[in-house]
Structures are given as C-alpha cells and as structure tokens.
C-alpha cells in the first residue's frame with residue numbers, strides 16, 4: 001500500500017485506479033504483445049500523472065549470479081535501529097559475523113522515516129517467482145526487497161543525499177555490531193591454508209578505563225587515537241597514507257599487550273597479530289599486507305626478538321670493514337641460517353610499514369612492542385614509521401589507584417600514603433601490583449590485599465638493594481682486576497724493552 005494522506009480526493013483516485021487495473025487485466029489477457037507494450041508505456045505515464053509519489057525498490061539479490069546486494073544490507077542495518085523503535089512487527093535474525101541478533105521489520109511492515117524535514121516511507125516485502133528454476137544460489141525462491149517511497153518534489157534530496165546517507169550509516173552500524181576478529185598469520189609451510197590469515201573472535205576485555213598508567217599520558221593517547229580515527233580528510237589533504245605507527249616499549253608486565261587490546265576495543269578495529277618468524281620472505285610479507293582489511297591494528301610483538309633485524313645492517317658494515325675473508329665467512333653463515341629461518345629483511349619490513357604497498361587500504365594502526373628499545377634499528381622506529389613512542393613503565397601511584405579500583409573497588413585507604421611513598425622509590429610492574437592486589441580467596445578483606453602489596457614492595461626493595469650491592473661489588477672487583485692487569489702489563493713492557501717506551505716513561509717506569 002502506498003502511504004498517502006487520506007481524503008476525498010484520494011478516494012476518487014483510488015476508485016479510478018481500481019478501474020484502471022481492471023481494464024489493464026483485460027488488456028493483458030486479450031491484446032497482442034506489441035500493442036500491450038505500447039499501452040503499458042502510456043499507462044505508466046498516466047499513473048505517474050495521478051500519483052505524485054516515487055518508489056525505489058532495493059532487491060535482496062542482484063545480478064545474474066544473484067549476489068547479495070550491498071545496498072539491501074546497508075538498508076537493513078540502517079533500518080535495524082529505526083524499525084526496532086518504530087515498527088510493530090519485527091523479525092530477528094542471526095547474521096554471520098554479528099555479535100547480536102539483527103532486528104528488522106517484518107514483511108509487509110511499514111516504517112516512516114524523516115531526512116532533513118522530508119518524510120519517507122519504508123516498506124519491506126517479498127515476492128515468490130511463479131516460474132520455478134534450479135539454482136545453486138539462495139535455496140528459497142522468495143525474493144525480499146525494501147521499497148522507499150517519497151514525494152516527487154523531494155527527488156533531488158533523496159537521490160543526491162539520502163541514498164548516500166543510508167549507505168554510510170548502514171555501513172557504520174554494521175561495523176559497530178560486527179564480531180571483531182583476532183587474526184594470526186598461517187605458517188607458509190602449511191600450503192593447504194587458502195588464506196594467509198586465520199582468525200578467532202576477538203574478545204579481550206581490556207579498556208582505557210581499567211588500564212593503569214599516568215592519566216595525562218593515557219588521555220594523550222586517547223586524543224591521538226580519536227584524531228586518527230576522524231582524520232580521513234586530513235590524511236588526504238597532506239597526501240599521507242591513512243595509517244599510524246606506535247612503538248610500545250618497557251619492561252615485561254607493564255601493560256604493552258593490554259594497551260593494544262584496549263586500543264582495539266576503543267577503535268573497534270580487528271587485530272592482526274603478525275608472527276614475523278613464520279613469514280618466509282619479503283614477498284610473502286607483502287601478500288599478508290594485501291590481505292589485511294581496513295580498520296585494523298597490525299601488531300608485531302617483541303620486535304627485537306622477531307628477526308635479526310638489528311643485525312643485518314651491522315653485519316653489512318662489519319664486512320665492509322673487515323675485508324674479503326670475513327665477508328665470505330659471514331655470507332656463508334647467513335646462507336646457512338637463511339635455509340632454516342625467515343628471509344624477511346629489514347628493508348622488507350620497512351617497505352611493509354611505509355612502502356607504496358602499505359597505502360592499499362586505509363585506517364590502520366601498526367604497533368610494535370619491545371622490552372629493549374635501544375636494540376632496534378633507528379630506521380625502523382624513526383618518526384613517520386613509528387609516529388608515537390609510548391613508554392610503559394613501572395607502577396606509579398596514579399596507576400596503582402586504577403588497579404586498586406579494578407581489583408578491590410576502593411578509592412582511598414589509610415595505607416595509600418605509605419604505598420605512594422614506596423612506589424616512588426621502588427620499581428614494581430603493574431602486573432606484580434595487580435597480582436598482589438587480587439584477592440586470593442572468596443571474601444578476602446581489602447586490608448589484607450593492601451598489606452600483601454606493602455609486604456611485596458618491602459621484599460622488592462630488599463631484593464633490589466641486594467642486587468645493587470652485588471652489582472657494585474662485581475664492578476669494584478672488575479675494576480680492581482683491570483687495574484692489576486694494567487700494572488703487570490706495564491711492568492712486563494718495561495722489562496722486555498730494554499729501552500724505555502714513551503708510555504713507560506710517562507708512567508715513571510724508566511730503567512736507569
């Protein structure tokens with residue numbers, strides 16, 4: 001039914017249409033095809049003259065091979081939020097890769113929508129084809145479609161803006177509701193895998209609220225991410241691929257992996273965990289890159305351990321210095337290693353990050369983590385590649401407060417002053433603080449957990465002092481040995497030379 005304002009005029013039009021339909025049925029039955037086509041053309045003109053409303057149909061499947069229409073899916077998503085508020089009869093479907101059921105209006109249901117003050121009617125219907133045919137595609141013969149009806153005076157608004165608006169909004173709804181994924185790269189030796197990546201649902205609960213770190217630093221990271229997410233036009237304007245690199249560095253247990261999960265949840269991106277050691281060579285690395293979708297985070301954890309990326313440049317430098325023989329030996333060793341290890345090179349990785357191929361697809365974050373920033377090649381982490389370097393460090397008092405809130409649900413306790421002072425002087429990772437705070441049995445008192453943390457900090461202090469004393473003793477011992485060696489060397493030199501060397505003279509060991 002076409003939605004129209006009711007009234008006398010429309011009643012008349014309605015009976016006129018009914019008469020017309022009757023006449024049309026007779027024409028179809030008895031008139032030859034050519035004449036029928038001719039009459040049909042004029043009939044449409046006549047209906048168009050009487051009916052000021054325009055209708056657009058969006059079928060569920062399109063094309064010869066009956067592929068699911070993108071427009072239909074976008075409208076379904078767009079309407080899922082609206083129709084669930086406005087429609088009286090809804091249909092719930094479990095859709096692949098969606099976190100929750102998709103609610104859409106039931107067949108022959110109508111929803112009234114509005115766009116920039118223009119009234120729009122959506123109806124959902126289905127047709128059952130009269131002729132039966134054998135097909136590999138949709139098992140059911142039912143063809144669902146959405147119908148969009150609007151007044152012809154709004155033709156421009158609808159065609160120029162509204163259609164784009166529903167496509168964009170529908171895609172955004174889909175993005176928001178989809179089940180996000182955690183991908184890992186398949187080993188190149190497993191040739192039976194069709195895709196280079198396999199995945200599992202990404203369900204890490206980390207978020208920025210529960211991430212323990214300095215609040216100012218955390219806010220800065222959140223702002224940076226928001227700027228990146230909304231930066232499509234900006235990146236286009238400056239002629240830069242829409243991607244951003246983060247280097248997370250710090251000791252084990254300071255929350256680098258937790259931060260990645262929090263970023264993925266905040267941005268609603270998929271995560272691609274790239275294990276470099278199982279990538280055969282640079283070509284395979286490129287192939288992996290091409291298969292990565294937009295709105296994703298590419299992670300390479302412990303980049304300093306992944307490959308001998310730091311060594312390759314240094315080796316090259318060394319060979320140049322040492323000449324042919326050393327060169328040959330190193331090349332031989334390298335060849336042997338290549339046989340069993342990944343052949344991904346530093347330049348291959350640099351190209352992966354910001355070569356021309358890296359620009360296929362957009363909205364990607366690349367994150368490296370390391371415990372030893374100083375070990376990495378400067379080229380790998382220079383700005384532009386790794387745009388933001390984030391240090392994840394030992395637990396400070398602000399970070400402790402977040403952890404105490406997470407684990408114990410307390411905002412303040414009398415012991416906090418003492419803990420604050422201790423955390424300023426003792427290094428303990430957030431992972432260790434969290435472990436101390438976590439109740440060890442059902443109903444363990446908050447005070448007990450805090451006491452355990454204080455005890456843990458005291459123990460850590462004792463251990464750190466002991467380590468420091470040992471290191472100092474070791475250093476003193478070494479220095480003493482070196483001094484001794486130096487002295488005996490000088491004496492030897494003085495004895496054997498017969499003639500005093502300049503150095504011996506300077507040191508006062510001159511033979512008379």
Ligand SMILES: Nc1ncnc2c1ncn2[C@@H]1O[C@H](COP(=O)(O)OP(=O)(O)OP(=O)(O)O)[C@@H](O)[C@H]1O
Pocket residue numbers: 210211212213250251252253254255256257258259370371392430431432434
């Ligand atoms: N900053 C933090 N905020 C909240 N929880 C943390 C934080 N740091 C560590 N944790 C807790 O400690 C555990 C280990 O942290 P995580 O794996 O993120 O450390 P990491 O820095 O990645 O360590 P590694 O260098 O060994 O990979 C996490 O599961 C989390 O519960």
Ligand SMILES: [Mg+2]
Pocket residue numbers: 256257258301369
């Ligand atoms: Mg980690």
